[in-house]
Amino acid sequence: MTSAEKRKATESIEAWLYLAPALAILCTFWFLPIIISLLMSFGNITALKPMDQMAFVGVRQYTDALRSSEFHQSLWNTVNYALYAVPVTITLAMLIAMTLNGRMKGRGIFRTIFFLPYITTWVAVSIVFKYLFDREYGIGNWLLEVISLDILGMESAYRLNWLAEPRGIWELFLLNPLGIQVGRMPLGIDNLVKGPSLSLACVIATSVWRDVGYAMVIILAGLQNIDRSLYEAASIDGAGPLQKFRAITFPLLSPVTFFILTISMIGAFKVFIPQFMMTPTGGPDNTTTPMVMYLYEQGFTGEWKLSYAAAVAYILTLIILALTLFQNRLLGKRVEYGH
Amino acid sequence: MGALILAQAPATGGNPLLQAVVALVILANFAAIVVLYLCSTSRASDSPTQKRGSIAGAFLKYEVLLFGAVVMLLPFYWMIVTAFKDGQTAAAFPPVWTPSRIATKAPDPKTGEMIRVVPLGTAQRTGEQVRVVPYDNMVFRRVQESDFSVTKEIPDPDFVFLSDPALFQTDSVISLDLKNFRRAWYRPEESSRGQVNFQTYFAVSIISSLLATVGTLITSALAAFAFARLVFWGKTYLFYIVLATMMVPGQVLLIPNFLILSSIGWLDTWAALVVPWLASVFTIFLMRQFFMTIPEDLWDAARIDGASRFRYLWQVVVPLSRPVFVTAGIFDFLNNWNSLLWPLIVTSTPRMRTLMVGLQNLNDDAGAEFHILMAASCFAVLPVVLVFFFLQRFFIEGIARTGLK
Numbered sequence: 001m002t003s004a005e006k007r008k009a010t011e012s013i014e015a016w017l018y019l020a021p022a023l024a025i026l027c028t029f030w031f032l033p034i035i036i037s038l039l040m041s042f043g044n045i046t047a048l049k050p051m052d053q054m055a056f057v058g059v060r061q062y063t064d065a066l067r068s069s070e071f072h073q074s075l076w077n078t079v080n081y082a083l084y085a086v087p088v089t090i091t092l093a094m095l096i097a098m099t100l101n102g103r104m105k106g107r108g109i110f111r112t113i114f115f116l117p118y119i120t121t122w123v124a125v126s127i128v129f130k131y132l133f134d135r136e137y138g139i140g141n142w143l144l145e146v147i148s149l150d151i152l153g154m155e156s157a158y159r160l161n162w163l164a165e166p167r168g169i170w171e172l173f174l175l176n177p178l179g180i181q182v183g184r185m186p187l188g189i190d191n192l193v194k195g196p197s198l199s200l201a202c203v204i205a206t207s208v209w210r211d212v213g214y215a216m217v218i219i220l221a222g223l224q225n226i227d228r229s230l231y232e233a234a235s236i237d238g239a240g241p242l243q244k245f246r247a248i249t250f251p252l253l254s255p256v257t258f259f260i261l262t263i264s265m266i267g268a269f270k271v272f273i274p275q276f277m278m279t280p281t282g283g284p285d286n287t288t289t290p291m292v293m294y295l296y297e298q299g300f301t302g303e304w305k306l307s308y309a310a311a312v313a314y315i316l317t318l319i320i321l322a323l324t325l326f327q328n329r330l331l332g333k334r335v336e337y338g339h
Numbered sequence: 340m341g342a343l344i345l346a347q348a349p350a351t352g353g354n355p356l357l358q359a360v361v362a363l364v365i366l367a368n369f370a371a372i373v374v375l376y377l378c379s380t381s382r383a384s385d386s387p388t389q390k391r392g393s394i395a396g397a398f399l400k401y402e403v404l405l406f407g408a409v410v411m412l413l414p415f416y417w418m419i420v421t422a423f424k425d426g427q428t429a430a431a432f433p434p435v436w437t438p439s440r441i442a443t444k445a446p447d448p449k450t451g452e453m454i455r456v457v458p459l460g461t462a463q464r465t466g467e468q469v470r471v472v473p474y475d476n477m478v479f480r481r482v483q484e485s486d487f488s489v490t491k492e493i494p495d496p497d498f499v500f501l502s503d504p505a506l507f508q509t510d511s512v513i514s515l516d517l518k519n520f521r522r523a524w525y526r527p528e529e530s531s532r533g534q535v536n537f538q539t540y541f542a543v544s545i546i547s548s549l550l551a552t553v554g555t556l557i558t559s560a561l562a563a564f565a566f567a568r569l570v571f572w573g574k575t576y577l578f579y580i581v582l583a584t585m586m587v588p589g590q591v592l593l594i595p596n597f598l599i600l601s602s603i604g605w606l607d608t609w610a611a612l613v614v615p616w617l618a619s620v621f622t623i624f625l626m627r628q629f630f631m632t633i634p635e636d637l638w639d640a641a642r643i644d645g646a647s648r649f650r651y652l653w654q655v656v657v658p659l660s661r662p663v664f665v666t667a668g669i670f671d672f673l674n675n676w677n678s679l680l681w682p683l684i685v686t687s688t689p690r691m692r693t694l695m696v697g698l699q700n701l702n703d704d705a706g707a708e709f710h711i712l713m714a715a716s717c718f719a720v721l722p723v724v725l726v727f728f729f730l731q732r733f734f735i736e737g738i739a740r741t742g743l744k
Contacts, residue, residue, distance in 0.1 A: 008570070014648060015571035022562035025618035030584050033595035040595065051598055096407060099400050106404075113408045115735060116415070119727050121677045123695045124716035127702055128418045131709050137430050139417065145433065151361055153353030209411070214738060221739030240379070270588050273679050277702060292590050292680075299594055300684055306594050313591040320588055 041311040047304035054307075061311035071312065073286050074294035076188070077275075080196045081290060082268035085204045085211075090260055092208065093215030098249070100216075101223045111220065115213035122210070126277030129206040133162040133278070162202055166284035168194025169201045197287035203274045211267075215260050222256030223249070262327055269320050272296070291316050368402070371395040418720070421713040422520065423513050429710035438513040523714040527689070527697060530704050535689045537718060540697035547612040547693065548675035554617035555671045556664060562618075563626035564652050568638070585620050590680075597684055611685040612693070616675055622667045629663040630656060666737025669730060676723070694719055 041061055043054040065071045096114060100107050117125070132139045145157040165172065171182050171194040182190050196204060230248050239247065272292035275283070282289035289297075291312065299309025378392025420436070421429050428435050524537045565571065566578055596615060597606075605611045633656060641651040657664070682693040692700070698719055705711045727734060 011569055012571040015565040015569040015574070018561040018565035018569070019577075022558040022618040022623060025558065025615070026581070026584070026620070028599070029596055029615035030587075030592060030620075031580075033592040033599065034584070034587060036595035036598070037591050040598075051602075096404075099403060104397075104400070110404050110408060111735065112731060113411050116724065116727070117411055119673065119723055119734065120720045121695065121723065123677070123679055123698050123702075124418075124719040125414075127698070127712050127716050128414050130702075131421070131712070132414060132417065134709075137432050137434070137709065139413075139434060142433050146357070150354035150357045153358075209414070213411070217735050217738050266586070266588075270590065276679075277699065280703070292588075295590055295593075296680065300597075306598075310591075310594050313588070313594065317587055317591050321586060324586055 037310045037313060040307050041314050043307045045306040057307075061308045062315070064308065065311050065315060070286070071294065074289045074291045076191060077196075077200060077286075077288055078269055078290045078292075080191075080200060081204060081207075081271065082265060084196055084201070085207050085271075086261065086264045086268050088204070089208050089211050089215055089264060090257065093212050093219055093260075094253075094257075096212070096216045097219040097223055098245075100220055111217065114216050117210045117212075118214045120210070122273035123277060125206060125210055126274045129202070129209075129274070130163065130278045133202045135159075135161055135164060138162065160198065161284075163199045163279055164284050165198035166287055168197055170195035172198055197284060199279055199283045200275075200288045203278055203288055206274050206278070207268075207271060211264070215264065218260055219253065219256055222253050226252045258327075258331055261331070262324060265323055265327065266320055269316065269323070368399070371398045375399065415720075418713045418716055420513060421710055422717050423515060424519075424710050425514075426708060426710050428513065429713070430707070435513065438515075519710050519714040520717070523701070523711045523718070526701060526705065526711060526715070535692065537694070537697060537715070539690055540692055540694040541718070543612070543691060544676060544694040547609065548672050550609075550613045551616040551675045552668055552671040554613070555619045555622055556668055558618045559622040559626050559667065560652070560657065560660075560664075562623045563630055564656065566623070566627045567630035569648075581620050581623065585624070593680065593684060600685055605685075607686050607688055607691050609691075612682060612691070615681075616671075619667075619671060619674075622671060625667050625670075626660070626663055629660050633659055662733065662736070665730065665733040666740070669734055669737065673723070 040054070042056050042058060044057045044061075045051060045054050049055075100110055131137070135141065140162050141157075141159050144159060148154045148156075148158040167176070168182075168191075175182060175193075182194055184190055185193070195201075226248065230252075231244060234244050234248060270292060272290050275288045275290050276293050276296075279288045282293070295309045295312045295316070298305050298312065372395075374391055374395040378388050378395070420438075423438075424435065526536070527540075528534065528536045566574070600606050600611050600615075605614075637655055638651055641655055646654070677695065678693075679695045679699060682691075682696050683699070686692060686696070698715055701715050702712060
């Protein structure tokens with residue numbers, strides 16, 4: 001062995017020693033469980049059948065899950081949540097960030113205020129918002145009453161059921177007032193038309209409130225990284241604010257936007273505390289229960305169907321993985337990293 | 340008791356003052372938008388036009404920001420102010436916003452005797468037969484047909500309109516005493532749920548979060564150093580494996596980890612709360628990115644001075660990387676502090692309950708006692724907010740940094 005090779009070998013050993021503590025933990029509590037979980041999902045473990053009596057049942061847990069209407073509902077709730085919470089959060093964050101960008105007084109204070117909700121814990125946030133959306137004592141109905149009675153001068157107050165309202169928001173605020181009743185449509189299109197139930201919309205509003213500051217801080221940092229001279233050049237060429245946004249801000253911000261989109265999408269599929277705390281029973285007609293809450297209910301309460309829950313968890317993982325890859329493929333190409 | 344006192348209904352048509360304010364705001368916005376549009380399209384770039392345009396722009400900008408700020412801060416305000424209310428006021432509708440005096444007693448119009456009156460919402464809930472609409476500013480509100488439903492048994496003559504606010508006896512309903520906080524703090528003990536209170540919850544949360552955070556920082560710094568600065572066999576593959584685990588949602592690990600912990604007898608112990616969280620892929624990644632920016636020359640210089648790699652890491656890299664340590668530390672701490680599902684599953688006895696699980700229990704327990712719940716929420720929110728104000732720079736810069744790399 002030459003001395004160079006020897007040095008390389010000792011460096012290798014040293015490197016693995018540095019890695020050892022972290023790897024020991026990661027192997028035991030991350031890598032190994034990923035494999036165990038996969039094995040379990042092909043078995044039939046419940047509270048009555050512990051690990052050592054496990055029999056392999058093939059993909060039965062998966063087919064059971066995919067056939068279960070409760071699972072479908074929780075999957076749809078999760079998708080619905082992500083479909084509304086993520087775009088609304090990012091759009092609002094972008095608007096706030098662009099308002100805060102540039103020379104202005106009080107930017108630091110506003111940035112702090114908008115960021116403040118993000119550091120508060122989900123559990124407490126959910127309790128507070130459950131109160132705000134309370135049917136009898138909440139601020140939501142009070143605001144509606146002020147608007148309807150005091151401002152519009154109506155005869156009686158307009159009230160909503162908030163967290164107990166199973167009707168979708170489009171159904172409630174758009175279609176029903178127009179006299180349109182949504183019946184059953186094929187492929188669950190009716191669910192898409194109805195929109196998330198008002199109770200899920202309350203959860204979405206809560207999470208937008210909490211997360212908008214996080215996205216805003218990242219976008220603001222991205223905006224401040226854009227070269228000012230580009231805007232000056234565009235101004236000289238006579239570009240208006242909209243043109244500047246389309247030609248400079250949006251393309252140059254796209255890596256940052258893409259990063260937030262990916263992170264928030266993955267996050268949205270894992271959120272469960274607000275649903276769990278604000279609607280412990282899963283909301284009206286089960287319209288809030290996300291997949292993670294369904295998984296918890298199946299695996300850790302009642303019959304403790306651990307194998308079934310593991311299968312659900314794997315389906316969730318596959319969805320998240322597919323979504324991430326899809327976003328990378330489809331949107332990643334359009335992101336402009338140059339400059 | 341027994342008399343039904345109704346506030347005099349104001350003439351329908353709403354509150355003129357409020358309507359005027361709303362109309363003014365709408366008009367001002369409309370004017371600002373028109374001015375802004377005219378100034379942006381006009382070719383003349385003389386300074387008065389520009390100035391007018393920028394004033395209108397600033398007006399709209401600050402208006403939007405102020406509205407947003409109010410929306411962001413309102414839940415905090417509501418949480419804190421409710422924590423100082425008594426139970427009845429917390430369940431009052433319309434809500435009481437400021438420390439104020441509201442009517443608690445009023446003379447019975449027939450006998451002149453002072454009788455207790457309660458806010459509208461409360462009366463509905465408890466089915467009490469006395470109701471009045473007491474306000475600090477004494478603006479009376481209509482009472483609707485639907486409000487009468489619980490008091491149907493009261494005969495008509497008892498419907499009395501009381502129009503003179505001066506007759507009310509008022510009491511302060513938001514008082515600066517810590518009664519609710521004390522009750523929330525000891526509530527778990529009072530309920531059937533056990534022998535501990537929030538003191539235990541806090542201790543468990545702080546100790547386990549701190550241990551996990553410090554441990555994660557140490558293991559991650561070592562691993563990140565290897566990834567950033569050392570050449571070793573299997574580096575690329577290992578790095579990809581580590582990155583790939585970031586995509587796996589933690590929920591997948593929940594069930595097997597529960598089984599692993601139960602098979603080694605760690606359920607309901609400190610180890611269950613701490614050990615699995617002693618390493619974090621995200622922190623390793625964050626630190627590696629930072630370590631890569633430290634110039635290689637420093638290592639050459641240290642080597643010439645005879646320093647070992649470990650000493651170089653400890654005495655050069657770590658001090659230089661203080662910002663990333665603070666950022667990662669904040670993230671790890673908050674992650675542990677905020678987690679609910681994990682402690683909910685791996686612990687079962689009250690003495691191992693974390694703050695979040697305690698809060699969740701209290702939510703089940705005191706579902707309608709909002710004043711107690713808000714006081715308890717303050718326990719979970721205010722310490723973190725306090726720390727945030729001291730470490731704000733690191734929070735915000737750290738998050739901004741994750742987006743740019």
